[in-house]
Structure formats: C-alpha cells, structure tokens
Amino acid sequence: MQKNIFVGNLAKSATLTGAGDRAVARFTLIANEYAGKDRESGEVRERSVAIQFTxxxxxAEAIVKNAMKGDQLIVDYRVENNDYEKDGETVYAHNFIVEDFQFGAPGKAKREQFSHGTGN
Known part of the structure; x- marks a missing residue:
C-alpha cells in the first residue's frame, strides 16, 4: 500500500461535477520545494510543484464548498495509472486520487473575507 501526502495551496477554486455519489472535484495544489543552492551566491533556490488532484x-463536495483559491490543503492521496494508446504509441499518465484531506491555513481571499465579517 502506498501512502503519499502533499501540502499545497489551491491554484484556483476547485470545480465540481455531479452530486452525491457522482460528485467529482478537480483541483490543483501548488507548493514550493528545495531546488539546491545557487553556486555563485549561495542562496537557496526553490521550484514550484503543481499537482492536479481528483x-x-x-x-469532493466538502472541498468545493469550503476551500478557496490560496487556501492550504493537506492531502493523503494514491497514484493511479492512466496509460492510453495514441497513434500506436503508449502514453504514460497518472491520476492523483484523494483518499483523505485536511484543511490547512486559509489563503489571502479567505482571510480578507473573515476580516470583513462575511465569513461563514
């Protein structure tokens, strides 16, 4: 069994299709990770990592209802193969499926919403 955890911020609000047992949410989380040090200046470099989750x-309904662009999510996920044939060639692809999640720190938009007294 694989156990993967990704902590990132929503690139934009999640989209929902269907409802109830057929609800599907798709969203992208972005995080920065260490990418070494610059050889000349010695400064730490970072790179952005973006993963689309389902x-x-x-x-799905909870994420769409409660999370906004910029909000942090902590996602437990599994990787699922999604290989297919195109023009006689195998294209290797993966889906990142949410097994569980937690809401993390609110993003800028949600903090502003709460500071103006319009939060739920």
Whole structure:
C-alpha cells in the first residue's frame, strides 16, 4: 500500500461535477520545494510543484464548498495509472486520487473575507 501526502495551496477554486455519489472535484495544489543552492551566491533556490488532484463524493463536495483559491490543503492521496494508446504509441499518465484531506491555513481571499465579517 502506498501512502503519499502533499501540502499545497489551491491554484484556483476547485470545480465540481455531479452530486452525491457522482460528485467529482478537480483541483490543483501548488507548493514550493528545495531546488539546491545557487553556486555563485549561495542562496537557496526553490521550484514550484503543481499537482492536479481528483476527489470523489462527500470529500469532493466538502472541498468545493469550503476551500478557496490560496487556501492550504493537506492531502493523503494514491497514484493511479492512466496509460492510453495514441497513434500506436503508449502514453504514460497518472491520476492523483484523494483518499483523505485536511484543511490547512486559509489563503489571502479567505482571510480578507473573515476580516470583513462575511465569513461563514
């Protein structure tokens, strides 16, 4: 069994298709990771990592209802193969499926919403 955790911020609000047992949410999380040090200046370099996730049913609805662009999510996920044939060649692809998640720190938009007293 694989166990993967990714902590990142929503690139934009998640999109939802379907409802109930057919609910599907798709969203992209972005995080910065260490990319070594600059040889000349010695400064730490970072690179952005963006992963598109898919969540189903109640998890999908909860993410769409409660998370906004910039909000942090902590996602437990599994990787699923999604290979297919195109023009006689195998294209190797993967889906990142949400197994569980937690809401992390609110993003700028949500913090502004709460500071103006319009938060839920």
């Amino acid at each position: 969540a189903f049913r109640a998890k």
